[in-house]
Amino acid sequence: MTKQHHTSTAGGDDQLRRVLGLPALVFFGLVYMVPLTIFTTYGIVTETTGGRTAAAYLVTLAAMLFTAASYGIMVKRYPVAGSAYSYTNIAFGANVGFLAGWSLLLDYLFIPMINYLLIGLFLNIAFPAVPAWVFVLVSIGLVTVLNVIGIRSVAKASNLIVGAQVIFIAVFIALSCKSLGGAAVDWLAPLAGDGSQPGFDPLMAGAAVLCLSFLGFDAVSTLAEETRDARRDVPRAIMLTTLVAGALFTLLAYLSQLAIPGSHFTNTDTAASEVMLQIGGQFLANFFTAAFVAGSLGSALASQAAVSRIIYSMGRDRLLPERLFGTLSPRFGTPVNATLLVSVVSLVALVISLETLASLISFGALVAFSAVNMAVLRTHLLAKGQAKNLLLHGLVPLVGLALTLWLWTSLSSLTLTIGLAWFGLGIAYLLVLTGGLRRTVKVADFSEAG
Numbered sequence: 499m500t501k502q503h504h505t506s507t508a509g510g511d512d513q514l515r516r517v518l519g520l521p522a523l524v525f526f527g528l529v530y531m532v533p534l535t536i537f538t539t540y541g542i543v544t545e546t547t548g549g550r551t552a553a554a555y556l557v558t559l560a561a562m563l564f565t566a567a568s569y570g571i572m573v574k575r576y577p578v579a580g581s582a583y584s585y586t587n588i589a590f591g592a593n594v595g596f597l598a599g600w601s602l603l604l605d606y607l608f609i610p611m612i613n614y615l616l617i618g619l620f621l622n623i624a625f626p627a628v629p630a631w632v633f634v635l636v637s638i639g640l641v642t643v644l645n646v647i648g649i650r651s652v653a654k655a656s657n658l659i660v661g662a663q664v665i666f667i668a669v670f671i672a673l674s675c676k677s678l679g680g681a682a683v684d685w686l687a688p689l690a691g692d693g694s695q696p697g698f699d700p701l702m703a704g705a706a707v708l709c710l711s712f713l714g715f716d717a718v719s720t721l722a723e724e725t726r727d728a729r730r731d732v733p734r735a736i737m738l739t740t741l742v743a744g745a746l747f748t749l750l751a752y753l754s755q756l757a758i759p760g761s762h763f764t765n766t767d768t769a770a771s772e773v774m775l776q777i778g779g780q781f782l783a784n785f786f787t788a789a790f791v792a793g794s795l796g797s798a799l800a801s802q803a804a805v806s807r808i809i810y811s812m813g814r815d816r817l818l819p820e821r822l823f824g825t826l827s828p829r830f831g832t833p834v835n836a837t838l839l840v841s842v843v844s845l846v847a848l849v850i851s852l853e854t855l856a857s858l859i860s861f862g863a864l865v866a867f868s869a870v871n872m873a874v875l876r877t878h879l880l881a882k883g884q885a886k887n888l889l890l891h892g893l894v895p896l897v898g899l900a901l902t903l904w905l906w907t908s909l910s911s912l913t914l915t916i917g918l919a920w921f922g923l924g925i926a927y928l929l930v931l932t933g934g935l936r937r938t939v940k941v942a943d944f945s946e947a948g
Contacts, residue, residue, distance in 0.1 A: 516728075523731060524735050524739055526721065527714035527717060527718040530713065530797055531743050532613075536711065536750050537750075538770075539707055539711075541763050541770070542707065545762070548695030548700060548761050549691040549759065550689065552748050554701055554705045555744065558708040559740070559744035562712045562715070564871075565867045567898070571874050571891070576722075582716065582866035583602055585598075587599075589873035589877045597925065598865070598869040600920075600921070600928075601866055601924070602862055605713065605860070605866075608855055609797070610798045610840060611843070613637075615847040617795060618631065620794075631848050634848055638845070638847075646834050659796035662788075662793075670750070670782065673778040685756070687755060688751065694760075710856075713863055714740075714800075715743075717801065718739055754777075861909065861913055864905055867898070871895040875899075879892050
């Protein structure tokens, strides 16, 4: 039996409960990414790339596999909660670790919010008599209760939601193949595009947006302290989640673009509805709405669980108020205060637009991905006294870093402006915490690091 991991804190002996295995981790990652999330930005990316969404997913998948490998390398040696925050903390110290955690907060705080907003929008279309804000409030309340009760409830709910989406995907693929039967089909069109946006730059711009679809493997790493054999199962789950999701995203995009070639839609935001109506009529459109809403609820469950654990990790390190966020509930063994904070922030979904929310997520993800690749170089390749593998500890993180930086520079100017403003706010808060960098913030004792 794997021994329980004890995390030293200034305030006591709180520890997360190790209850998760490999299947639960993979399901958690898949439900976090939501297999149907491709249809959230499908119209936008298709127009941006000139009908090359499937090709853009292949570019993104290549970049994410290198970065996922870096996450696996780090979690194998350091099976602790906190994801990129903890890894950067270990590699570069508390101050840089804080900035990595701060960047992660940008996308993690907004991912539950965007799911609540999507739930409200889609259910309001299905039930126009009920205002969207009612669905938003109900979903926030439900997700909060499940996350307070404990991670087992999240894992069980994830299994059901992934199962429902697998059924939809099977029906979608079958009807797509049926709709293409007997027609003259250009099988290379989803990769070559329609010529409206030629060149590699539009493809990279679309791939940068699609990075958000792969945040699930990062979320898996936040559950290292709740996994029975974290060193073995978390790296495997990270790679499996990335590969399975990437293959699904590419296949769904490919079939969608075969059904409706080109890059122009009646309404870009609801391009998925046009695809469903073309492939399977009203039946598939209704099935899609139900599966998409269920997936958004599951993603909200998983993403709120992940960000609450990042806040808990930063709280126990006294980078956030320790009494509020650095302790676990004696009854449930979960970070209740951190979970409630995420719920309060998510209320912004009542007043913010979908377009604005989507633009706020990419920046933090790519900063975190870059930080983890650099952490591998620092802790494995450059550290003295450590066994070095030039391919695994050198080439893999270097390629991952280069690709994530390239995607980062492909983001829109609005995203970069907002992201840099958030990053600047984090630097200002760090200066306050450290008295102008005259002292270093105390961090947790990573007792399993070695």
